[in-house]
Structures are given as structure tokens and as C-alpha cells.
Amino acid sequence: xxxxxxxxxxxxxxxxxxxxxxxxxxxxxxxxxxxxxxxxxxxxxxxxxxxxxxxxxxxxxxxxxxxxxxxxxxxxxxxxxxxxxxxxxxxxxxxxxxxxxxxxxxxxxxxxxxxxxxxxxxxxxxxxxxxxxxxxxxxxxxxxxxxxxxxxxxxxxxxxxxxxxxxxxxxxxxxxxxxxxxxxxxxxxxxxxxxxxxxxxxxxxxxxxxxxxxxxxxxxxxxxxxxxxxxxxxxxxxxxxxxxxxxxxxxxxxxxxxxxxxxxxxxxxxxxxxxxxxxxxxxxxxxxxxxxxxxxxxxxxxxxxxxxxxxxxxxxxxxxxxxxxxxxxxxx
Numbered sequence: 001x002x003x004x005x006x007x008x009x010x011x012x013x014x015x016x017x018x019x020x021x022x023x024x025x026x027x028x029x030x031x032x033x034x035x036x037x038x039x040x041x042x043x044x045x046x047x048x049x050x051x052x053x054x055x056x057x058x059x060x061x062x063x064x065x066x067x068x069x070x071x072x073x074x075x076x077x078x079x080x081x082x083x084x085x086x087x088x089x090x091x092x093x094x095x096x097x098x099x100x101x102x103x104x105x106x107x108x109x110x111x112x113x114x115x116x117x118x119x120x121x122x123x124x125x126x127x128x129x130x131x132x133x134x135x136x137x138x139x140x141x142x143x144x145x146x147x148x149x150x151x152x153x154x155x156x157x158x159x160x161x162x163x164x165x166x167x168x169x170x171x172x173x174x175x176x177x178x179x180x181x182x183x184x185x186x187x188x189x190x191x192x193x194x195x196x197x198x199x200x201x202x203x204x205x206x207x208x209x210x211x212x213x214x215x216x217x218x219x220x221x222x223x224x225x226x227x228x229x230x231x232x233x234x235x236x237x238x239x240x241x242x243x244x245x246x247x248x249x250x251x252x253x254x255x256x257x258x259x260x261x262x263x264x265x266x267x268x269x270x271x272x273x274x275x276x277x278x279x280x281x282x283x284x285x286x287x288x289x290x291x292x293x294x295x296x297x298x299x300x301x302x303x304x305x306x307x308x309x310x311x312x313x314x315x316x317x318x319x320x321x322x323x324x325x326x327x328x329x330x331x332x
Contacts, residue, residue: 005029006230007067009053009098010074011046012036014180014187015112015172015222019071020046022223023230031067033058034074054094062101069108069165069230072098078186079116079144091147096154099167108165108232113152115173115215115242116145121280124213124246128284129171129238141276152238165232170225173242173283177219177306178313190216190252190307197256198314203264205249206271212279213246218306221296228292235291242283243298255304259311 006023010016011032020042023030030046032038033055038048049058053074062070076090095111102109118127119138131137132149140146152169176188181195196203225241228234257264271277288295298306 005031005067007031007033007058007062007070008046009033009070009072010112011042011048012038013073013077014177014183015175015219016073017042017179018177018219018223019073019226022220022227023071026227028068028227028230031061052094054097059097059101062098062107063105065105065107067107068232069110070098070102071226071230072109072111075112076144076147077183079142081144084143087143087147088150091144092151092154095151099155099158102167106165108230108234109167110226110229111151111155111167111169113169113171113238114145114148115171115240115281115283116140116142116278117149117152117171118281119145120278121282124280124282126244126246126282126284127240129240129287141278156238166234166236168229168234168236169238170222170229170241171238171283172222173215173217173240173281175217175219175222176310178310180219188216189214189249191310193252193256194259194307194311195314197260197264198311200260201265202267203253203256204267204269205253206273207268208271208274209277209279210250210253210268211248213248213282214278215242215245215282216247216303216307217241217243218298218303220306221298224296225288225292228295237287237291239288239291240283240285241288242281242285243300243303244283244285245298245300245303246280246282247300247303252307255307256311259308 006028008020011020012034020030020032024045032046033049033053076087099109117140119141121127121137140149155169174188176190180187180191
């Protein structure tokens with residue numbers, strides 16, 4: 001087995017690129033895999049395989065113990081995907097095969113779950129991992145969230161998984177940063193709003209969401225946490241991964257106006273997703289604090305600063321540095 005070698009799946013995606021880069025900076029030899037073509041720097045600095053994470057050659061390499069850890073970020077991430085067979089294959093059975101190979105070879109397995117598994121939250125309070133299945137939340141509101149819940153359940157109930165270097169599932173909240181706008185309507189709403197502000201475009205938001213709150217986390221925080229979790233000495237289990245701060249859309253609009261130093265052109269429209277909409281997300285980060293005492297902990301000022309940096313990135317690079325987003329900037 002290569003010394004400190006990591007396989008990153010979904011490495012050409014938004015979070016995957018940042019995680020692969022963070023692993024390189026931490027001294028890992030990185031093997032990357034994705035269906036999409038990677039950016040030039042990732043192809044230059046990693047061993048890159050274009051294909052699916054459950055290709056037989058990839059599974060065989062994992063089973064043979066070629067990696068210290070696998071950080072699995074490959075997934076169907078669209079919250080509006082309705083093809084259950086595709087979701088089950090990509091988000092449940094495929095990752096299960098990868099996890100089984102990791103268990104067989106004694107390879108640390110870290111994967112991306114989602115805070116969407118909690119669904120609607122009762123009361124405005126930070127939610128711990130143990131809240132799922134309790135009256136504190138509704139549970140999954142869409143097929144994507146259901147697929148993530150099923151895989152979390154698979155990982156926590158399968159026998160023998162706690163042996164060896166173990167595993168960790170990270171329930172990401174709303175991750176934001178540079179490089180995600182190819183996702184178009186699935187890009188983080190904070191990124192969409194900042195881009196529209198930088199382009200001096202009107203912002204269209206749902207009328208009932210100004211006081212809705214989301215837990216936003218910079219992608220750099222996520223990447224650094226994934227590196228820490230890839231250590232075979234890290235504990236096993238499922239952990240929330242957010243900032244632990246709830247920021248309202250009204251506050252986001254204030255940030256955008258402050259960054260642009262001008263009033264915004266905001267148009268309020270009816271929300272077509274009532275009943276399937278998360279009006280409040282905020283992660284209780286106590287479990288991850290205990291598991292990784294040295295993990296990065298962004299405060300509210302850090303979130304605002306990261307948002308300002310992203311705004312400046314959009315302002316400085318213009319339309320050529322990021323893929324075009326949908327003209328109608330709807331809050332998801």
C-alpha cells in the first residue's frame with residue numbers, strides 16, 4: 001500500500017476539487033476519479049481516472065489495499081432528481097460496494113452525506129445527529145435526501161464495519177465557495193446571490209423565505225475536515241458538518257448590499273415548493289467538536305468574510321471564470 005495514499009471520488013466536482021487539493025497539500029498521494037473531465041491542475045497533480053467510482057478496476061484497487069483512505073464524494077446531488085433507480089444505484093448500492101471493499105482491505109472510508117436528511121425542523125434550534133427519526137424533524141423531503149438517509153442507515157447497521165481504520169459520514173450543510181456554478185440551479189444559494197450582485201443583476205427570491213435561515217459552511221472548511229477525517233486514527237460515525245450558525249436570507253441580502261455598496265434590485269415571488277422546503281437549517285456541531293478537536297471552526301464573522309471573498313472573486317473574474325447560471329436566481 002502506498003504511504004498516505006488517498007482515493008477521492010467525484011474529484012472533478014465542486015467539493016471534490018477542493019478536497020483533492022487539500023489532500024495534496026497535506027502530503028497525500030492522490031488518486032482521483034470522476035465521470036467528468038478534471039481541471040488541468042488536478043490532472044497534472046493527481047493520478048486521474050475518468051469513469052465511475054464503482055468501475056471494477058477502482059473497486060479492485062481499493063480491495064487490494066492500494067489506499068490509506070477513500071474519500072467518497074461521487075453522487076447524484078440534485079435535490080429535484082426523481083429517478084429512484086439512478087439515485088439508489090449511485091447513492092446507495094454503489095457506495096455500499098465501495099465501503100465493503102474498504103472494510104475488506106482495512107482502508108479508511110469517509111463519505112459525503114447531507115443535512116437534507118433531517119427535512120423540516122421543528123423549532124429554530126441547532127439539530128444534533130441523533131435528532132433524525134425523532135419529532136424534532138420530519139425526515140427526508142425528497143428522493144435525494146431519502147437516498148442519503150438509506151446509505152447512512154446502511155453504514156450504521158452493517159456488521160463488522162467498526163473494525164480496523166473505520167469510517168465516517170459527514171452531513172454537509174450548505175457548502176459554498178469558488179468553482180460550483182457549473183451546477184447552475186443546484187449551486188449554493190449564497191453563491192448564486194453573490195454572483196448576481198457582482199453582475200449587477202436583479203435577485204429573485206421567494207417571498208416567504210426572507211426570515212428562513214440556512215447553515216452555510218465554506219468549502220475550505222469542508223475540505224480541511226475531510227482531510228482530518230481521512231486519518232485512520234479518527235473516530236467512526238456520522239457527523240454534521242456545517243458552521244453551526246443560522247443565517248437568514250434577509251441577512252444575506254444585507255451582506256450583498258454592503259459588498260456592492262449599493263441598494264439591490266430584489267423581486268419577491270411565490271414559493272412553489274411549500275411542503276418540500278427547508279425553512280431552517282442549523283447543525284449542532286458538538287459531536288464533530290469532540291471527534292476532531294483540531295478541526296476548523298468558522299464563526300459568523302468568518303462566514304461573512306468568506307462570502308465577501310467570493311463576491312470579490314466574481315467581481316474580479318467576471319463571466320469568464322465561472323459557468324453561466326440560470327437567469328432566474330431562485331432561492332432553493
